Amino acid sequence: xxxxxxxxxxxxxxxxxxxxxxxxxxKAIRRARIPVAYSQGFNPHMRFSLASALxxxxxxxxxxxxxxxREERPLTDLVEALSANLxxxxxxVAADLADDKAPKLMARAAGASYHVSVPCSEDPAAAxxxxxxxxxxxxxxxxxxxxxxxxTIDVKDFISELHxxxxxxxxxxxxxxxxxxxxxxxxxxxxxxxxxxxxxALNLDAADIGRTDLYARDDGGRKVxxxxxxxx
Numbered sequence: 001x002x003x004x005x006x007x008x009x010x011x012x013x014x015x016x017x018x019x020x021x022x023x024x025x026x027k028a029i030r031r032a033r034i035p036v037a038y039s040q041g042f043n044p045h046m047r048f049s050l051a052s053a054l055x056x057x058x059x060x061x062x063x064x065x066x067x068x069x070r071e072e073r074p075l076t077d078l079v080e081a082l083s084a085n086l087x088x089x090x091x092x093v094a095a096d097l098a099d100d101k102a103p104k105l106m107a108r109a110a111g112a113s114y115h116v117s118v119p120c121s122e123d124p125a126a127a128x129x130x131x132x133x134x135x136x137x138x139x140x141x142x143x144x145x146x147x148x149x150x151x152t153i154d155v156k157d158f159i160s161e162l163h164x165x166x167x168x169x170x171x172x173x174x175x176x177x178x179x180x181x182x183x184x185x186x187x188x189x190x191x192x193x194x195x196x197x198x199x200x201a202l203n204l205d206a207a208d209i210g211r212t213d214l215y216a217r218d219d220g221g222r223k224v225x226x227x228x229x230x231x232x
Contacts, residue, residue: 002100003034003078004066004227006093011059013089018053024087025050025065032081037070051105051226052112052179052214055186060211061093064105064226096228105226109179113213114187119203120171127198128164139185139193151183155193158185171202174212187211 009021016024026046029036038044047068054060075097083092131137137155162175177185187209194200216224 001069001072002066002098002102003069003075003095004064004098004105005079005082005095006227007063007065007086008089008091008093009054009058009060009063010089010091013087014057014059017056018050021054021063022048022050025090028082028085028087028090029067031085032078034067034078034081035069035071035073037068049104049106051109052184054211055188055209058187058209058211060214062211062214064109064214066098066105068100094227098228107181108216108226109214110217111176111178111215111223112184112211113176113215114174115210115212116171116173116187116191116207118171118173118191118207119169120166120201121169121203122201124164124166124171124200127194127200128162131194131198132161137193137197139189141183141185141189153183153185155185155190159190171200 007025013021026048029046029048037047039047049066051064051066054063075095079092079095086092135156138152139155140150140152142150158178159175162173164174165172175190177187177190188204188207191202191204191207191209195202195204213223214226216226218224
């Protein structure tokens with residue numbers, strides 16, 4: 001049996017790394033005495049994973065974790081124990097139990113939705129219109145670690161449309177970003193493309209970026225929730 005939980009990463013902890021976020025949750029699982037399974041061998045690891053990495057500085061109401069249980073427990077007991085041991089900035093939103101053979105959430109995640117509020121000193125309408133009608137927009141992703149070569153992607157393969165509002169000072173953007181087996185694109189990278197390739201007067205250092213949804217897609221391409229309907 002697998003426990004799957006939707007959790008948050010809130011403003012107060014948005015600058016901790018993905019690894020720090022993961023280790024924080026693992027400690028909460030131990031404190032909650034959840035009967036989680038471990039891998040075999042000399043250095044056993046908790047059978048725990050997050051569905052998709054979140055960029056540093058980004059808040060989220062829709063991070064998803066799953067862990068394999070070594071024994072069955074009622075869902076309400078597991079959620080109450082976990083909720084009581086999570087630190088500030090992380091809360092349980094929803095949870096369900098799934099069979100061990102259920103596909104991993106990491107493999108099912110097909111897209112993410114974002115909301116961005118960023119200072120913008122000039123009317124962005126013309127530049128955003130140009131982005132929307134440009135058939136191909138290339139961007140080279142640089143690796144932050146020593147290994148790996150830079151990889152050039154077509155941004156339009158990941159973000160094909162967007163919605164916006166501008167009040168003369170700040171730009172509000174909402175868009176969906178595709179997640180593929182070979183990777184995705186960070187919201188901050190997209191803002192960088194808009195500023196450097198389309199001339200938007202964006203203050204990226206003051207951007208407020210939030211992930212608002214993480215979802216799968218069915219055979220017809222429609223968005224599908226990653227969890228069943230159980231709510232916390």
